[in-house]
Amino acid sequence: MKALALFSGGLDSTLAMKLIKDQGIEVIAIHIKTGFGSINDRMEHMQNMCKQIGVKLEVLDVRDDYLKEVLFEPKYGYGKHFNPCIDCHGFMFKATSKLLKKYNASFMISGEVLGQRPMSQNKDSLEKVKKISLNEDLILRPLSAKLLEITKVESKGWVDREKLLDISGRNRSVQFEMAKKIGLVDFEPPAGGCLLTQPQFGNKMKDFIKYDKMQVQDIDTLKTGRHLRLPDGAKFIIGRDESDNQKIEKIINDKYLKVLTLDAIGPTALLDKTASQKDKELAVSFIISYAKTEANKEYDVDFGDFKMSGVKLESRDIVKKYLIQ
Ligand code: SF4
Known part of the structure; x- marks a missing residue:
């Protein structure tokens, strides 16, 4: 008997x-x-968790299908922010069910806990998730199984229902107790890192879709830097620190020009390739203002294919007007 588990790393x-x-x-x-x-790569953390309990980890990259099928028209709507949790979980089960044959596995499990999240983990939502999955018979939630309808996985005797749990609600004391008992260390605090549940990231998403159609290459771009929407509609992204600058440096996204100050130490930035002249000029003054520059002195800014020059703003307060936050 083999099972596939939806594994978030939590x-x-x-x-x-x-x-x-x-x-x-x-x-x-x-x-x-x-x-x-999450913003950062959690691969090492996930491998560590799996290693501690002796389970093999596989990663299924669904980014393209997720953008096409789930994120923008969720059948069951969004949570508090841009999180389509019910559709998202259903989609995850559906994607995993396609791997059952490949791994010769009989059923799927998840760490969902009844009542833990108001929108996606009440009884009704768990049923909806099952429906979307197209394989509702083969889904088992071991942590709350005893509070839920008996599943095929249990009635067939593939697992012993008696050894499953009846956890519900947001209090995680039972989970912490279990972790202690089995000696699990370095697990993440609750709340999860899903960016779609975060208000600021949700605002960036809402702004983005007003102007553009999201592609896989845009996901990492959205996660990095200070984001501005300039008056003629161009997106301008400026690194906030060295770590951001390094990430922006590595971004491959053919919608943007890489922007750098010449003759002054400054942030790395990205500007929409289609930016108007007015937006380009503004981007120049913004990046010069975030660089180590002096007032009333002209600096060159490199856009890769061309250069422009400009001066520092009197005050960075002007930038706030264009910030997406
Ligand atoms: S929190 Fe994020 S990953 Fe989890 S179900 Fe909701 S949208 Fe999906």
């Missing part, structure tokens, strides 16, 4: 896998990469 999905593994069932952790899971 404590709940790790414990759900451990519960099933302890029943002598082989578990493979499937991390579904939507692109919005």
Whole structure:
């Protein structure tokens, strides 16, 4: 008997896998990469969690399908921000179910806990998630199983329902107790890192879709730097610190020009290739203002294909007007 687990990297999905593994069932952790899971790469963390409970980790990159099928027209709507949690979970199960044959696995599990999240983990939502998954019979939620309808996985005796749990709600004391008992260390604090649940990121998303159609290459671009929408509609992104500058440096996105100050140490920035002359001039004065520059002195700015020059703003307060936050 083998099971595939939806694995976010969090404590709940790790414990759900451990519960099933302890029943002598082989578990493979499937991390579904939507692109919005977190700002930083969590691969090392996820590998560490899987290693501690002796489970193999696989990553399924669904970014393209996620943009096409889930993010912009979720059947069950959004949570508080840009998070289409019900559709998202259903999609994750659907994507994982396509791997059942490949791994010769019989069912799927997740770390969902009844009542833990108001929108996506009440009884009604868990049923909706099952419906979207197209494989509702094969979904087991080990942490809350005893509070839910008996599943095929249990009625067929593939797992022992008695050894599953009845956790509900937001209090995570049972999970922390379990983690302690099995000696699990370095797990992340609750709340998760999904960017779609964060208000500021949601605002960037809402702004983006007013002007552009999102592609996979835009996801990492949205995660980095200070984002501005200039008066004629161009997007301008300026690195806030060295780490941002390095990330922006590595971004490959053919919609943008890389912008750098010449003759002065300054941030790395990106500007829409289609920016108007007015927006370009503004971008020049903004980047000079965020660089180590002097007032009333002209500096050159490199756009890759061409150069422009400008001077520092009297005050950076002007920038605030264009910030997406
Ligand atoms: S929190 Fe993010 S990853 Fe999790 S279900 Fe909601 S949208 Fe999907």
